[in-house]
Amino acid sequence: MALYIDADACPVKDEAERVTSRHKLKMYVVSNGGLRPSRNPYVENIIVDAGADVADMWIADRCGKGDVVVTGDIPLAAKCIATGARVLRHNGEAFSEANIGQQLAMRDLMADLRAANPLGAGGSGKGFTKADRSRFLEALEREIRAAARQV
Numbered sequence: 001m002a003l004y005i006d007a008d009a010c011p012v013k014d015e016a017e018r019v020t021s022r023h024k025l026k027m028y029v030v031s032n033g034g035l036r037p038s039r040n041p042y043v044e045n046i047i048v049d050a051g052a053d054v055a056d057m058w059i060a061d062r063c064g065k066g067d068v069v070v071t072g073d074i075p076l077a078a079k080c081i082a083t084g085a086r087v088l089r090h091n092g093e094a095f096s097e098a099n100i101g102q103q104l105a106m107r108d109l110m111a112d113l114r115a116a117n118p119l120g121a122g123g124s125g126k127g128f129t130k131a132d133r134s135r136f137l138e139a140l141e142r143e144i145r146a147a148a149r150q151v
Contacts, residue, residue, distance in 0.1 A: 001151050003144070004059045004085075006071035007031040011128050012090050012136050016070060017043055019140050028062075030055045066151035068143045074100075074107045084150075086143045090128070092135030094143070 003020050005013060007029045020027040021042050029035065030046045032055060037045045048054045056076040063069050065084030071077055077087045077095040087095040095103065 001066045001147055002026040002028060002063075002068075003140075004063050004067060004069045004080075005029045006055060006059060006069070006073055006076060007035060008055065009072065010070060010090055012070065012133060015133060015137055016140060019137065019144065023144055025144065028059075030058050066147050068140070068147050070140070074103050078104055086147050088136070088139050088143055090136060091132035092137075092139035094139060 003016060003025055005016055005027065007013060008031045010016075013029060013035075017027060017038060017040055021040060025042060027040075027043045028046055029038070029043060030048060032050050033047045035045065046055075046058060048058050053076075056071075056073055056079070059069060059071070060076060060079040060083070063080050063083055063085040067080075067083075067085040069077070069080045069085050069087045070090065071080075071087065072089055074095075078100045080087050081095060081097055081100050089095065
């Protein structure tokens with residue numbers, strides 16, 4: 001049982017580290033580099049080669065039943081769900097077998113819409129809030145407990 005963090009753009013690494021330390025779980029922080037390594041003995045920083053989806057492939061190849069993955073990447077979430085892992089977004093929303101198909105379809109639709117209108121208004125989306133952080137902490141605790149029951 002471990003926690004995998006798709007870390008390059010993850011705003012909740014510190015929160016995840018606190019939760020995994022409390023549960024004495026191994027946490028893999030996977031990135032292309034540029035992150036300050038943790039001194040926490042439960043945390044292992046994994047630096048992968050630069051390139052599209054290299055960090056995602058590292059996580060997908062290793063996670064499985066009883067593990068929890070934190071990512072905002074929908075294709076990675078789908079791969080992890082297929083292995084039996086539990087998957088959360090950074091804001092605490094869970095990806096699941098029941099919703100991943102719709103999530104993938106919506107992602108593809110939005111990509112097509114952006115491609116059809118390259119001059120259209122782009123937005124950075126809404127900011128990450130304290131409520132998102134709180135929801136994430138609650139969800140991570142719930143998913144770790146559920147994953148422990150799977151093992």
